[in-house]
Amino acid sequence: MTSAPAAPPREARPRASGEWQALRGVSRGDVVYRVVLTALALILPALLLIIAGELVVGAWPAIRQFGAGFLTRSVWDPVVGDFGALPLIVGTLYTSLVAMVIAVPLALGVAIFLTEFAPRWLRRPVATLVELLAAVPSVIYGLWGVFVLLPVLRDGLWPMLRPALSWLPFFRGAFYGPSVLAAGVILSIMVLPYIAAVSREVLLAVPASQREGALALGATRWETVWTVILPYGRAGIVGAVILGLGRALGETMAVTMLIGNRHEISLSLIEPGYTIAAAIANEFAEAATDIHLSALVYIALVLFGLSVLINAIARWLIWRVARGSAAGSSAL
């Protein structure tokens, strides 16, 4: 080895500005301060690892017994101790899909309204009211769903729509109230404020020059929104929708109270179904055998993995649009 050139003196290395790096090490207090804060910040990654670890350990007996086949089988028999999560996974995705079909157009309409069309005096109050929807606790949505929404759907809306819709496979069977449809409707109300808030931040981040350019070319205000503003913010809006999907997948109480609890895969919207979160909420406290508990922790692990993945995708998409501005992340 030949002798390497001497390392440049420490202070010559360029540092990020605004970090007061030049002052590092001046006072012992600074070192202590930084160490304490870093330790507190490190609790978060540690917590995520502990959560993942505890779930894997808790699910281990079920993982060993059922393997990956757990995800593709439809048996759910606590008496025999045989479990497969396919109906729960399909049910979770199906109710969330119903929720998104209802919520996405509405939420986009609200976001466009708030950024483009609403009179200025109306923007603050409407935005605040939509935000309030996100503040209502899940169990209150459930209570309202059971005693108000179900009767309205079953006795008000369904008798009117049945003649027109009952030939569709989505509306086969008898409608007693608790159903995929009811859960989907309540979920759509619950995720709407999240999608609307993030979409609004994304639309606000569209440069005014884009808007002005389209208007100068003779586009109407709606054409400006449809052909220029929405395409410009497309990635961010997709991120907002995926974020809303993440919320819908894991929502528990309201869905548990409205879904009807049936371990079967069905295309029908008006029949009862089941979701992962609802099954955990209903069965965990009553699970009598270790393998039943373990199977429930296993699906909780599946839900955990699903939500981590979906959040990562959504935040990456939003970050790509709102890069540099804190606006995109503040809405999350």
Next chain:
Amino acid sequence: MASRLGRKLFGAAMTGATYAAAALAILPLAAILAMLVAKGAGSLDWNFFTQPMVPAGETGGGFAHAIVGTLIIVGLACAIGVPVGIGAGVYLAEFGSGTLGWLVRFVADTLNGIPSIVIGIFAWTWIVRPSGKFTAFAGGVALAVILVPIVARTTEEMVRLVPNSLREAALALGYPRWRTSLQVVVRTAGPGIITGCLVAMARVAGETAPLLFTALGSLYVSTRLFEPMAALPLQIYVFATGPYDEWHRQAWAGALVLIVLVLLLGIAARIVTRGRRERA
């Protein structure tokens, strides 16, 4: 090509559609609040706030045990979660431009997106199963896990808003960096940080799922942290899904109390920040 008039009409129709979307989005909120007041307000009396529940079938009794339980469990969650959240948030704002900052920020957002029922299962396998019993403490820990990322991210944002000139002034006066950060920067951001904490409290006060297998619920007014404890959302859930009309009546009243609590926290959060804006 569509005629000019046609394009204008279509634009007007779509504008109207966005108005309709906004109205339709707010409709459920109005309906829920109206039903809560209509069905719940009549049941709110002195007994509701001072008596615990009575056995099924008897009339009377109240939600005192649940209200006390919610206050204790949320208080515990704050005691555990707020210092961690604020510390992590200040770290992100003051030192968080590197890889570790990026990681902590990403993890905070990820934690924020984990369904609350999964947090409940986690608290069960981590605390309830080893200790062999359901405790209010486990419920407090579960809520703290939900609270930490919210507090951390709002704290970060609030600390970032503090103008650099304040930092420079303090440093120029000879303050060491840590005193500048604590006594000038964090203090200036204080009201904003408190707002973040109140918002996070409002969020966890309404959480039911993480308490199902941790605090479990209880019939009595209890202040013991290592025993099962009642909570407002839990009691509402039990009463709403139960078979008795009397229970349903009390569930509405409990829900009204819960939403008032959540809204009061939200309003307090707004007042704290508004005061700051006026001073600035």
